[in-house]
Amino acid sequence: MQLPSKNIKRASLLGAVALTVFGLAAGPASARAGGPGPVTSVVGGTRAAEGEFPFMVRLGPVGCGGSLYAKDLVLTAAHCVEADGPDSSLTVTAGTVDLKNPGAVRVKSAAVRKGPGVPGDWALVKLAEPLRLPTLPIASTVEYDRGDFTVAGWGTTSFGGGQQRYLRKATVPFVDDATCAASSWGDEGDFYPGRQICAGGQGVDVCDGDSGGPMFRKDGAGRWIQVGIVSESACGHADDPGLYVRVSTYARDIRKAAAQLEG
Known part of the structure; x- marks a missing residue:
């Protein structure tokens, strides 16, 4: 898989993609190009219910x-x-x-x-x-930085696709630092252990336009708590998880x- 350089990828985060769906313009791209063909439907997710994530x-x-x-x-x-x-x-x-x-x-x-x-x-x-x-409260310790997380957003469901009218959600599993460092994120020097969390991949991921959204899970009392912020993604490509800011840091x-x- 031929991946763009770090500079090209970072520049793509700031550019508006000239695609529309339901009259909605695609936002800052948070995904790397160069993967396989479009991946099936955030990627691999489902539509969120009204009021499910009011934050x-x-x-x-x-x-x-x-x-x-x-x-x-x-x-x-x-x-x-x-x-x-x-x-x-x-x-x-x-x-x-x-x-x-x-x-x-x-x-x-x-x-x-x-x-x-x-x-x-x-x-x-x-x-x-x-x-x-x-x-949505934020995590202040690493206690909740493992396990399965929830992500939600109005971004595309495949690389280069259009923004969604309805909020979508998906469950993304934690990816340990060693595995993330062995992916192309680590190869390109884009992964910072201790300051970022890797999660998802294998067809389930955030994608273009999901940047800035929360990655969250339930705390010990069963309440939602934010552990990550969508920073970059591979739109579900099997070899690369998504990159999230580690909120507790x-x-x-x-x-x-x-x-x-x-x-």
Whole structure:
């Protein structure tokens, strides 16, 4: 399999793909090219039920996912936003699985605070007004960084495909550091143990336009907790899992940035 260079792959994260489906433009690509033909249907997933993940949001016009960290803060990927500071260019769609639902909640951004980028590919978006929706707590320890995780998003279901109108979900298993390092992510120096988590592959993965969305699982009390942020993927290619920001590594920085935005 011929894979693009790291620079080409990183550039593709920031470019809007000129494809549409249901009138929705494809967002920043979080996937590497060069795999086999289109993989079957997030990839290998199913449609989420209305209200199943009420903390999920969509960032437009960039076409990224995100989660409600607080009523007026969205946690997403750094490559989905511009520089730190005031920013009213983003529109958050929330409260529905259907992006064309006339009852969807839509609110503008007010400011952005970015993480350092790869491998700290996280950012917080301050909203112009709070949302009356459940939030998604983040993990502050490595306790939940193994097992099976859930991912959700409105991204494509195959490399080069179109964005989805309805939220999709999938279960992705943890991939240990040694296995991830042995994949082409490790070969290209893109995997940072301790700061990223690998999960999925084998036909189940996030894909283009799922960037910034959460990877989450149940905690000891049966509540959802976020352990990862979608950073890059192979769109389900068998040899490569998805790459996620390890939220527990950056939990202190995220809390500090949230306090600064709320201050």
